Amino acid sequence: MIGRGQTGNAKLVKHINREGILHQLKENPRVSRADLAKLTELSRPCVSALVDEMIVEGLISEVGFGESKGGRKPILLEYNFQAYGVIGAVFEGSTLQLAIANLKGELLVQRTTCLRHPMNGETAIQSIEQGLAALLDESGFDKARLLGMGLGLPGITQRSEGTVSYAPSTGWMGLPVRKEIEAALGLPVVIENDVNLMTLGEFHKGIGVGHSNLVYMYAGTGIGAGIMIDGQLYRGAKEASGEIGYMVIGPVGNQTKGEYGVFERNYSVRAIREKAKAALPLMDESESIVKQIVDQAKSGGEAAQTLLDDICRHWTYGIANLTSVMDPALLILSGEMLHIGDEGVHKIQQWLTDWVPSVPRIEMASLGDQAGLIGAIHCALEAFPSTSKLQR
Numbered sequence: 001m002i003g004r005g006q007t008g009n010a011k012l013v014k015h016i017n018r019e020g021i022l023h024q025l026k027e028n029p030r031v032s033r034a035d036l037a038k039l040t041e042l043s044r045p046c047v048s049a050l051v052d053e054m055i056v057e058g059l060i061s062e063v064g065f066g067e068s069k070g071g072r073k074p075i076l077l078e079y080n081f082q083a084y085g086v087i088g089a090v091f092e093g094s095t096l097q098l099a100i101a102n103l104k105g106e107l108l109v110q111r112t113t114c115l116r117h118p119m120n121g122e123t124a125i126q127s128i129e130q131g132l133a134a135l136l137d138e139s140g141f142d143k144a145r146l147l148g149m150g151l152g153l154p155g156i157t158q159r160s161e162g163t164v165s166y167a168p169s170t171g172w173m174g175l176p177v178r179k180e181i182e183a184a185l186g187l188p189v190v191i192e193n194d195v196n197l198m199t200l201g202e203f204h205k206g207i208g209v210g211h212s213n214l215v216y217m218y219a220g221t222g223i224g225a226g227i228m229i230d231g232q233l234y235r236g237a238k239e240a241s242g243e244i245g246y247m248v249i250g251p252v253g254n255q256t257k258g259e260y261g262v263f264e265r266n267y268s269v270r271a272i273r274e275k276a277k278a279a280l281p282l283m284d285e286s287e288s289i290v291k292q293i294v295d296q297a298k299s300g301g302e303a304a305q306t307l308l309d310d311i312c313r314h315w316t317y318g319i320a321n322l323t324s325v326m327d328p329a330l331l332i333l334s335g336e337m338l339h340i341g342d343e344g345v346h347k348i349q350q351w352l353t354d355w356v357p358s359v360p361r362i363e364m365a366s367l368g369d370q371a372g373l374i375g376a377i378h379c380a381l382e383a384f385p386s387t388s389k390l391q392r
Contacts, residue, residue: 014050017040017042017046017050018050018053018054019385020040020042021036021040021042021047021050021051021054021060022054022059022060022079022385024036024039024040025060025077025078025079026079029078029079030063030064030066030076030077030078031076031077032066032074032075032076032077033047033048033051033074033075033077034074035074036051036077051077057083058080058083059079059080059083060077060078060079060080061077061078061080062075062076062077062078063076063077063078064076079103080103081102081103081104081106082102082103083103083145084102084103084145084146084147085100085101085102085103085108085141085145085146085147086100086101086103086146086147086148086149086150086377086380086381086384087099087100087101087132087135087146087148087149087150087187087376087377087380088101088149088150088372088373088374088375088376088377088380089128089131089149089150089151089152089373089376090151090152090194090197090198090372090373090375090376091115091124091152091153091154091194092152092154092194092220092221092369092372094114094115094221095112095113095114095115096112096113096115096124096127096128096131097110097111097112097113097369097372097373098110098111098112098113098128098131098132098135099111099135099373099376099377100135100136100139100141100146101377101380101381103381105374105377105378105381107370107373107377108139108141109135109138109139109141110135110373111131111134111135111138112369113127113130113131115127125180125181125184128151128181128184128185129184129185132185143186143187146187147188147380147384147385148187148188148189148190148380148383148384149181149185149187149188149189149190149376149380150189150190150192150197150375150376150377150378150379150380150381150383151181151189151190151191151192151376152191152192152193152194152196152197152198152372152375152376153177153191153192153193153194154193154194154221154222155193156193156238156239156240156243157191157192157193157239158238158239159190159191159192159235159239162176162177162178162179162189162191163175163176163177163178164177164191165238165240177191178190178191188383188384190379190380190383190384192375192376192379193224193226193239193242194224194372195216195218195224195225195226195242196226196233196235196242196375197371197372197373197375197376197379198216198218198226198334198365198371198372198375199214199216199225199226199227199228199233199242199332199371199375200226200233200374200375200378200379201367201370201371201372201373201374201375201378202216202332202334202365202366202367202371203216203228203233204374204375204378205367205374206332206365206366206367206371206374207330207332207363207364207365207366207367208228208330208332211228211329211330212228212229212230212231212329213228213229213230213326213327213328213329213330214227214228214328214329214330214331214332215227215228215322215323215326215328215330215331215332215360216228216332216334216365217244217315217318217319217322217331217332217333217334217337218334218335218337219267219268219269219315219334219335219336219337220268220269220335220336221268221269221270222245222260222264222268223244223245223261223263223264223267223268223318224242224243224244224245225242225244225322226242227241227242227326227328229326243261244261244263244318244321244322245260245261245263245264245268246261246262246263246264247261247262247263247317247318247321248262248263249262249263249266249267249314249317249318250262250263250265250266250267250314251266253265263314263318266314267311267314267315269289269290269336272289272290272293272311272336273289275307275310275311276289276292276293276307278303279293279296279301279303279304279306279307280292280293280296280301280303280304288336288339289336290311290336290337290339290340291339293307293308293311294308294339294340294341294344308340308344309347312340312344312347312348313351315337315348316347316348316351316352316355319331319348319352320351320352320355320356323352323356323358323359323360324356327358327360328360329360329361330360330361330362330363331360331361331362331363332363332364332365333345333362333363333364333365334364334365334371337364338364338365345362345364348362349362
């Protein structure tokens with residue numbers, strides 16, 4: 001924030017000061033204009049002028065009177081978290097999750113859509129358009145009050161360019177994804193890797209709260225990881241960090257550029273389902289394949305137990321690689337890994353103890369399929385502050 005005695009572009013200074021006032025109201029609800037002047041180190045006339053402006057815009061509300069300290073009772077102010085909203089959206093496997101949240105990040109309405117296969121960029125954009133239209137219709141939320149969208153996509157995402165360099169499941173390879181979606185929706189969009197968003201969700205609202213250094217590992221349609229270092233999401237030089245599906249774990253075969261990585265070719269859900277055809281006499285396509293393997297192993301199925309041990313052992317190879325490099329305080333397991341239960345986690349811990357010098361605390365993800373949405377909403381709120389609506 002720019003306070004007294006500092007100079008700068010007048011429009012930028014005003015924007016920063018407005019954001020500073022809103023930040024203090026988020027952290028300190030029900031304070032007076034005088035309190036805000038002290039908290040922001042801005043002059044009282046400056047605070048009063050900006051507050052009055054934002055009351056007219058609906059960002060701030062007057063909510064009663066405080067206690068008098070000798071004069072008139074001060075009018076108390078509150079940030080209006082309902083003034084605007086943001087959209088969170090995440091593609092995962094064959095589903096699209098969408099939600100509208102208020103400025104506090106609270107989900108107001110959400111829906112999950114099953115996608116047609118094979119999916120391509122065009123059908124993906126259509127599904128976002130149709131899903132958002134349905135959400136707006138269901139909630140009655142005015143589209144004009146939406147600040148923007150945080151969107152999670154599989155593959156290596158370049159946030160600044162708005163492109164995806166590797167995404168075998170959608171075919172979005174180097175295309176201007178963000179521009180196309182922004183044009184279709186008429187709203188600004190920030191894109192991020194889907195597993196990174198799940199990581200942010202758990203970090204801010206889930207099992208990762210209070211841990212500044214953690215690794216989130218996801219096994220599903222693909223295999224990926226999210227990395228938090230000193231409270232910040234680590235993306236890497238080319239925003240490709242966490243793409244552990246490309247680790248060389250399992251048979252390499254004929255690897256071609258642009259295809260799924262070796263690890264996920266061998267131990268993602270698709271690969272596990274193929275392996276399970278020989279081990280499981282009957283498979284239910286509508287139920288988790290890993291859960292079915294675990295259930296049959298518990299019932300004494302030797303083939304299922306052998307397959308389960310193989311899956312867990314190879315997942316642990318990936319965990320050992322991550323742990324050796326990152327030395328996280330916490331490792332979060334998610335996706336299909338949630339089905340291995342305490343017994344599976346115990347096996348992983350035993351293997352890690354034998355293989356690496358420092359074993360992190362291992363926990364299951366706590367937010368389920370909400371993690372990505374919460375992360376997407378967090379990204380949208382960060383990228384599109386409430387005052388940005390009034391600057392367009």
